[in-house]
Amino acid sequence: MDTMVLRLLGFLMLFPVGSLSADVSNNVGLGRYEDRARLKNDLFVQYDRTLEPNDEFGTIRVNHSISRAVLVSFENGVMEVSFWNGMQWFDSRLVWDPSAYGNVSKLDILRTDIWEPDFHVIESIEPYNGYPNPSIYATVQNNGHILLYPPESLKVACPYNEQDLYTNSEVLCTMKFSVWTHTCREIEPHIESEDIETVYSLDHRWKVVSTKAVRNVLRNSCCPEIFCDVTYTFHLKRVA
Ligand SMILES: *[C@@H]1O[C@H](CO)[C@@H](O)[C@H](O)[C@H]1NC(C)=O
Ligand SMILES: *[C@@H]1O[C@H](CO)[C@@H](O)[C@H](O)[C@H]1NC(C)=O
Numbered sequence: 001m002d003t004m005v006l007r008l009l010g011f012l013m014l015f016p017v018g019s020l021s022a023d024v025s026n027n028v029g030l031g032r033y034e035d036r037a038r039l040k041n042d043l044f045v046q047y048d049r050t051l052e053p054n055d056e057f058g059t060i061r062v063n064h065s066i067s068r069a070v071l072v073s074f075e076n077g078v079m080e081v082s083f084w085n086g087m088q089w090f091d092s093r094l095v096w097d098p099s100a101y102g103n104v105s106k107l108d109i110l111r112t113d114i115w116e117p118d119f120h121v122i123e124s125i126e127p128y129n130g131y132p133n134p135s136i137y138a139t140v141q142n143n144g145h146i147l148l149y150p151p152e153s154l155k156v157a158c159p160y161n162e163q164d165l166y167t168n169s170e171v172l173c174t175m176k177f178s179v180w181t182h183t184c185r186e187i188e189p190h191i192e193s194e195d196i197e198t199v200y201s202l203d204h205r206w207k208v209v210s211t212k213a214v215r216n217v218l219r220n221s222c223c224p225e226i227f228c229d230v231t232y233t234f235h236l237k238r239v240a
Pocket of ligand 2: 028
């Protein structure tokens, strides 16, 4: 394993929970294969992954978070980061009664088999690179709640002021996520936390002093549509 993987693993703080049976007595683990196969078949019989799920209010809410961010490098105005791109939403088509399926209350489904919000970093220099992403699974709970946490890695432009860098040794870099083809009334992103959970720097010259997450609502003067983005800011300080 390379150093980076080892360092990432270092983030995963696992605590002993004592006796296992005490914690899992109320569920069936993965459940029986037959039940899961029947469930998956029933759920996907008419499922079209290119269509958005239905929602009572016509707006699909997506809770977004960035976690376990690693600053790989900051060089020549380009920040390279890897992170978990966390998204949670409800898909009304993926709802079932566990008692009809041997108490199976969650299914792990390849992300490429389900609809997912087209939520992307805009203004990145190099689009997604690195991890073999299509093979990532999403967790689907029986109430239709989907959790998807693909690890991603990308480079973003981070224009900075030479003078600021010279006088304060500090730089602010932002990463902006936006829904590609939908307005904010169709797919509405929300931030799950005011900052990024767990940040680490592999670039010994730069320390991540703080991070911040904000949601912006934008309106063009031309039209009634509103657009939303979520913007994560990395506050970097030169330490070497
Ligand atoms: C998003 O977060 C809100 C507030 O914490 C919560 O009520 C809602 O159920 C979440 N939605 C999803 C899809 O996770
Ligand atoms: C499902 O849960 C119910 C209630 O806890 C239990 O009576 C039943 O035996 C369980 N079925 C399976 C297949 O585990």
